[in-house]
Amino acid sequence: MKKVLLLLSMVALMPSGAGVLAAPAAAAPGLIEQAEAARKEADALGFEWRDTSKLIKSAKEALDKGQKEESDKLASLALLQSKAAIAQAKSTAKNWKMMIPK
Amino acid sequence: MKKTIQRRLLTGALVLMTALVTKPAHAVNYQALVDADVKKFQGYFRKEFPDVKFEDYGDGVYALDEDARKQWKEMEEFPPYELDVEAGKALFNKPFANGKSLASCFPNGGAVRGNYPYFDEKRKQVVTLEMAINECRVANGEKPYPGFKGDLAKVSAYMAYISRGQKIDVKVKSAAAYKAYMKGKAFFYGKRGQLNMSCSGCHMEYAGRHLRAEIMSPALGHTTHFPVFRSKWGEIGTLHKRYEGCNDNIGAKPFEEQSEEYRDLEFFQTIMSNGLKFNGPAARK
Numbered sequence: 001m002k003k004v005l006l007l008l009s010m011v012a013l014m015p016s017g018a019g020v021l022a023a024p025a026a027a028a029p030g031l032i033e034q035a036e037a038a039r040k041e042a043d044a045l046g047f048e049w050r051d052t053s054k055l056i057k058s059a060k061e062a063l064d065k066g067q068k069e070e071s072d073k074l075a076s077l078a079l080l081q082s083k084a085a086i087a088q089a090k091s092t093a094k095n096w097k098m099m100i101p102k
Numbered sequence: 103m104k105k106t107i108q109r110r111l112l113t114g115a116l117v118l119m120t121a122l123v124t125k126p127a128h129a130v131n132y133q134a135l136v137d138a139d140v141k142k143f144q145g146y147f148r149k150e151f152p153d154v155k156f157e158d159y160g161d162g163v164y165a166l167d168e169d170a171r172k173q174w175k176e177m178e179e180f181p182p183y184e185l186d187v188e189a190g191k192a193l194f195n196k197p198f199a200n201g202k203s204l205a206s207c208f209p210n211g212g213a214v215r216g217n218y219p220y221f222d223e224k225r226k227q228v229v230t231l232e233m234a235i236n237e238c239r240v241a242n243g244e245k246p247y248p249g250f251k252g253d254l255a256k257v258s259a260y261m262a263y264i265s266r267g268q269k270i271d272v273k274v275k276s277a278a279a280y281k282a283y284m285k286g287k288a289f290f291y292g293k294r295g296q297l298n299m300s301c302s303g304c305h306m307e308y309a310g311r312h313l314r315a316e317i318m319s320p321a322l323g324h325t326t327h328f329p330v331f332r333s334k335w336g337e338i339g340t341l342h343k344r345y346e347g348c349n350d351n352i353g354a355k356p357f358e359e360q361s362e363e364y365r366d367l368e369f370f371q372t373i374m375s376n377g378l379k380f381n382g383p384a385a386r387k
Contacts, residue, residue: 046363048355049296081296092292099291101146101306 031075032059038082047089052081132280133273136373143374146306147322159323160381166310167317183259183331183383186338190260193253198242204257207238212261215380216268219369221279228282228365232258232340249359250343255329259338262382270380272373286370289363296353325372327384341368
């Protein structure tokens with residue numbers, strides 16, 4: 001989780017300046033790939049959220065159109081959703097028995 | 103508080119010890135574990151709705167709400183699924199390319215709703231009626247029907263119709279069956295999706311209450327009456343289509359028709375309705 005936050009804050013801090021520091025396309029595909037990997041993990045647990053793959057698709061489309069900022073935003077959201085879904089899967093696996101109404 | 107916990111732990115330990123002493127591990131009585139769950143589950147609704155008769159739970163939300171029930175009774179006078187049952191009958195008897203038909207796969211003229219779902223001990227998985235219909239087609243060189251609605255729902259509707267009144271009595275006889283049951287149970291009580299909600303949250307704790315224009319049905323009786331002709335769909339659909347909709351509504355990615363997840367969920371839900379009668383197909387708003 002710490003890594004994700006770090007990554008997200010880095011992305012948030014650099015959107016406009018990134019082009020000067022590195023090849024502009026390099027950061028965005030990384031984010032999309034991470035989102036996709038996390039989505040797959042959530043899916044394997046059976047807990048993927050409804051809109052995550054649509055977000056990733058839109059992030060890819062935005063990148064193809066050169067809208068890097070928009071792409072980053074969508075991919076970060078997809079990544080956050082997937083991380084939340086994975087956390088949900090784990091907490092549900094641990095706690096579902098306590099959810100049975102008496 | 104502390105005392106009750108201690109007492110519980112003690113009884114727990116005692117139960118465990120007796121189980122260990124009197125029975126080897128392979129002789130666990132899974133049916134008894136499941137029966138205890140059924141009793142608790144049905145007891146929950148008896149306590150919540152003391153005036154509702156047990157057999158009325160087969161009528162879904164209309165068991166709880168008098169006004170909705172009146173409207174529904176009127177709807178059932180000219181059942182919107184009548185044409186689907188007719189179409190399902192024709193499909194059931196229509197010869198495949200090899201001369202056989204769905205009718206060749208099922209005994210009792212297809213009036214077998216009461217035999218499904220069941221746990222197939224050889225294949226170690228839950229078999230639902232819709233799955234059996236498609237397996238019959240594939241075994242005879244035909245393509246399976248696509249999921250959720252259409253011909254699959256129509257054939258299922260016909261078979262449910264000629265099976266009306268058969269009792270729900272799903273058994274859990276093995277460790278493997280119990281595992282599938284527990285998966286369905288975890289699905290039912292587990293929170294998921296963007297709204298972080300469980301089936302039980304809406305269909306137990308909120309049963310009978312309003313959610314926007316709808317009143318939430320009790321989970322007891324959820325699987326008696328499918329497939330359902332739903333006015334909102336404008337057509338007949340399977341139980342798994344309904345599962346898909348409820349998953350989608352809470353922002354969870356739905357599973358496929360006849361996925362293992364939905365079959366296990368159907369297995370669990372049907373067991374919770376043990377003792378009710380199959381009464382499908384049905385009309386819903």
